[in-house]
Structures are given as structure tokens and as C-alpha cells.
Amino acid sequence: MDHLSPQQRHTNMAAIRGKDTKPEMIVRKGLWKRGFRYRLNHKRLPGHPDLVLRKYRTCIFVNGCFWHGHHTQCIMHNSQFIIESSECCKIPKTNREFWVTKIRRNKERDKREQQMLAELGWHCITVWECELKPKRREQTLESIAYTLNEIYLQDRRTKPHNYECEGGEYLMAAEES
Numbered sequence: 363m364d365h366l367s368p369q370q371r372h373t374n375m376a377a378i379r380g381k382d383t384k385p386e387m388i389v390r391k392g393l394w395k396r397g398f399r400y401r402l403n404h405k406r407l408p409g410h411p412d413l414v415l416r417k418y419r420t421c422i423f424v425n426g427c428f429w430h431g432h433h434t435q436c437i438m439h440n441s442q443f444i445i446e447s448s449e450c451c452k453i454p455k456t457n458r459e460f461w462v463t464k465i466r467r468n469k470e471r472d473k474r475e476q477q478m479l480a481e482l483g484w485h486c487i488t489v490w491e492c493e494l495k496p497k498r499r500e501q502t503l504e505s506i507a508y509t510l511n512e513i514y515l516q517d518r519r520t521k522p523h524n525y526e527c528e529g530g531e532y533l534m535a536a537e538e539s
Contacts, residue, residue: 385491386412386424392503398510407484409475418510420485423472427451427491430472431465450492476524485513486524 366374381403390413393400400422404414411421425432427450434451454461476486487509493502509525 381412383424383426385426385489385494388494388499389413389422389424389489389503389506392499393506396503396507398507407482408478409472411479411486415510418485418513419483420487420510420513421479422487422489422506423476424489425472425491429465429468430490431469432490432492434465434469450490480524488524488526 390400390402393413398415399417400413400415402414403410403412404421407414407421409421409423412424413422414420415422427433432451434453451465453465472488476488479486487506489502489506492498
């Protein structure tokens, strides 16, 4: 049961920003400290990535676990989409259908935008909010720096890939045919 009134809950949810969030600031400061220079929210690229590193032809998306459905399973049951909660993304019990639809749309949009960026020749790195908790923060930032350096050293003979953080290491996401 929600201990806030619907109006209080609405006010809280509406106050959540899309830019300059705490996880984004952690990544920005960590990369700047390591010598990486970037542009913010590039308006001409699909999805307006949080960080754009032109030298590395890389876009970084810093995603909140809840808003982008980190580690959630989207399954079809009785002609309805069901999203199961994960450790870092708890689906609210109130107005559940609304949140399931919203998170599913966000996941689909993220995938579509990253595919468009790949078609334009950009690499994509997704950093999840839970990977920036104090215990894992330095490992995650070092992993991002390592991945960016690997991208820079590539001779660009292969098409760009999407990278996703798993356990503090950025791995190439599985190619879909």
C-alpha cells in the first residue's frame, strides 16, 4: 500500500529530472577526471545521448534502473505484457498496468535508438544506475575508460557494437539477426 496520496505521488514522480541526474554526474566527473572530453545531450543524434565522445565515436547512456527496466523480464501472458520486478527495478503495485506499459515502451525506444546510432556508425555504452553504487563505482568507471580506449584502438574495420555493463565489466551485447 502506498503511504502517499495520489497527488503527493504524482508530485514526487514529476520532480524526477531527465538531465544532470546524480548517476549522470558521477559518470561525467569520473570520465573528466580520467581525461575524457565529451558533449552533453547531443540534439542531432537519435535519443539525445547523455554523453557523446566524438573522438571515440561513442555515445553513453546513463540509465536509471527503474525507468529503463534494468534486469526485468518482459513476457507475454494471456495476450498481455507482464514485466517482472528485478533486484534493482521494483515495479509499483499501484497502477501497475501503467508502469509496465511505460517501462516496456522505454526499453523498446532505447533499443530502437541504439540501433539507429549503430547504423550511423556510433558505438553505444549503457551505464546502469545500480553499477554506480559506491561499492562498484570505481570498477564501473575504470571499465568504461577501458572500453573507450579499446574502441579508440580499433581500426574501425568492424561495425559499431553496443556495450552493456555486467558485473562491473562492459561486454559486447549479443548481436541480433
